[in-house]
Amino acid sequence: MKITEAFERGEFVVTAEVGPPKGFHIEHVLEEAKTYLSGITAVNVTDNQSSVMRLGSLATCKALKDEGLTPIFQLTCRDRNRIALQSDLLSAAMFGIENLLLLTGDHTKLGDHKAAKPVFDLDSVSLIHTVKQLEAGVDLGGNDLVGEAPKFAKGAVVSPCSDSVDAQLAKMERKVAAGCDYFQTQAVFEPEKFIQFMEKAKQFGKPVQVGIIIPKSAGMAKFMNNNVAGIHVPDEMIEELKKDKEKTKAGITGVEIAARIIKECRPYCQGVHIMALGWESKVPELLKQAGI
Amino acid sequence: MLITQLKAKETIVSLAAGKKVFIINCQGCKEVHFPEAEVKELEKELADSGNVTGTITTDYICNPENMKLRLEKHKSEIEAADAVLVFSCGVGVQTVAGYLEDKKVYAACDTYPLPGFQGVTPLEYNCDQCGECYLNLTGGICPITACSKSLVNGQCGGSKNGKCEVDSEMECGWERIYRRLAQVGRLDALKCPTQVRNFATDDEVSK
Ligand code: SF4
Ligand code: SF4
Numbered sequence: 123m124k125i126t127e128a129f130e131r132g133e134f135v136v137t138a139e140v141g142p143p144k145g146f147h148i149e150h151v152l153e154e155a156k157t158y159l160s161g162i163t164a165v166n167v168t169d170n171q172s173s174v175m176r177l178g179s180l181a182t183c184k185a186l187k188d189e190g191l192t193p194i195f196q197l198t199c200r201d202r203n204r205i206a207l208q209s210d211l212l213s214a215a216m217f218g219i220e221n222l223l224l225l226t227g228d229h230t231k232l233g234d235h236k237a238a239k240p241v242f243d244l245d246s247v248s249l250i251h252t253v254k255q256l257e258a259g260v261d262l263g264g265n266d267l268v269g270e271a272p273k274f275a276k277g278a279v280v281s282p283c284s285d286s287v288d289a290q291l292a293k294m295e296r297k298v299a300a301g302c303d304y305f306q307t308q309a310v311f312e313p314e315k316f317i318q319f320m321e322k323a324k325q326f327g328k329p330v331q332v333g334i335i336i337p338k339s340a341g342m343a344k345f346m347n348n349n350v351a352g353i354h355v356p357d358e359m360i361e362e363l364k365k366d367k368e369k370t371k372a373g374i375t376g377v378e379i380a381a382r383i384i385k386e387c388r389p390y391c392q393g394v395h396i397m398a399l400g401w402e403s404k405v406p407e408l409l410k411q412a413g414i
Numbered sequence: 415m416l417i418t419q420l421k422a423k424e425t426i427v428s429l430a431a432g433k434k435v436f437i438i439n440c441q442g443c444k445e446v447h448f449p450e451a452e453v454k455e456l457e458k459e460l461a462d463s464g465n466v467t468g469t470i471t472t473d474y475i476c477n478p479e480n481m482k483l484r485l486e487k488h489k490s491e492i493e494a495a496d497a498v499l500v501f502s503c504g505v506g507v508q509t510v511a512g513y514l515e516d517k518k519v520y521a522a523c524d525t526y527p528l529p530g531f532q533g534v535t536p537l538e539y540n541c542d543q544c545g546e547c548y549l550n551l552t553g554g555i556c557p558i559t560a561c562s563k564s565l566v567n568g569q570c571g572g573s574k575n576g577k578c579e580v581d582s583e584m585e586c587g588w589e590r591i592y593r594r595l596a597q598v599g600r601l602d603a604l605k606c607p608t609q610v611r612n613f614a615t616d617d618e619v620s621k
Pocket of ligand 2: 562563570573574578579588
């Protein structure tokens with residue numbers, strides 16, 4: 123199923139993300155996904171996230187699909203040139219994978235193979251353009267595809283709490299012009315900023331899912347503030363995480379905070395995207411508390 | 415050695431359309447091959463249309479000191495112009511754009527590499543000789559060398575406090591481009607069609 127169909131039905135669309143392991147046994151990833159994520163609309167699979175080498179996104183998507191889940195294939199421009207990207211897109215179509223999240227990707231310098239060549243032959247915008255072209259039965263080199271053209275729901279990301287939010291909005295507009303169907307955002311901890319962003323972003327007329335990370339500890343929040351672009355956890359939230367260490371450790375405080383953010387943002391957007399970062403088991407409780 | 419090639423005539427004419435322009439010609443640097451004859455012809459056409467406030471032909475505008483001296487003498491002509499059209503390699507255009515902060519500065523040429531020795535060491539600005547100069551879409555700041563990923567369609571999600579995700583000492587190139595476009599009232603340049611890079615330019619030049 124295409125995620126765009128759920129938006130069209132007017133559903134508040136819930137997705138969550140899983141990260142493939144550094145190894146080829148994924149039984150427990152599949153088990154967790156089946157147990158905790160089978161009630162939601164679709165599951166993102168990250169593509170060598172943070173430039174750390176892992177099992178492939180496409181293969182993991184296929185395995186999730188075989189388990190009856192709806193995968194979203196994340197595809198970045200960091201590791202493949204336009205030939206490999208298009209080839210993987212056709213492979214996805216062959217597996218019946220219909221949802222994409224198209225990204226530029228983090229730089230190789232951020233990951234665990236710093237000596238690797240960063241490719242960036244295309245970027246998120248030209249990759250969306252490329253998919254659009256494949257959907258019209260023509261590859262980026264202008265050659266006709268044989269047989270049926272693939273059809274995808276084309277997603278992209280945007281960073282609503284970025285300190286360069288205007289540049290982000292300009293980029294978002296280019297993604298829409300290139301053919302993007304829906305957006306997932308970087309994690310939001312400041313609902314006011316998200317709401318302001320949505321005031322401007324709604325003119326593009328594309329569904330937006332607010333990005334949510336369940337904060338695991340005050341340390342994690344501070345780390346994100348110092349190192350992760352587009353994320354700022356306010357001081358009051360850090361205090362809240364510090365207050366009752368046991369409660370925070372058990373994930374109760376994090377889930378409370380995340381549920382509160384979802385509730386505040388919900389009237390302004392079309393869905394939520396949860397990046398559980400290993401806390402997939404907390405997703406059902408989070409959704410319950412958020413009233414979804 | 416590098417080669418500069420005039421952009422398509424329609425492109426240059428459309429850049430100058432309806433505007434008063436000041437023209438800067440950079441010639442006489444041994445390392446760069448300039449399309450002198452074509453440039454002269456085109457400039458004559460532009461001048462005949464009556465919208466040229468002034469023209470200078472000089473060498474080494476990539477040297478900021480040299481360029482400032484030359485431009486100072488033409489201050490009023492530059493002030494009277496809506497835009498400055500630069501016929502030079504990518505470094506020259508960036509040097510001018512960096513100096514004339516509040517002016518629209520356009521590149522009239524594309525810069526390609528030629529195998530062999532590249533002589534001039536850029537002082538402040540860099541050109542990677544990408545062969546399809548983007549400076550007109552980016553306010554005269556080179557996206558190929560100022561952005562760690564050489565992105566040509568806008569900022570990635572990695573900029574934090576205005577700095578690049580790769581290097582916290584380096585200002586995000588697209589942050590600079592956005593600011594500059596806002597400053598010269600050219601944010602509409604960001605609404606251009608999707609840019610897809612062409613890495614085959616080597617081939618095309620030698621054809
Ligand atoms: S965009 Fe940059 S690399 Fe390309 S020709 Fe212009 S100055 Fe040179
Ligand atoms: S942070 Fe800015 S300079 Fe760095 S790769 Fe992203 S857009 Fe380019």
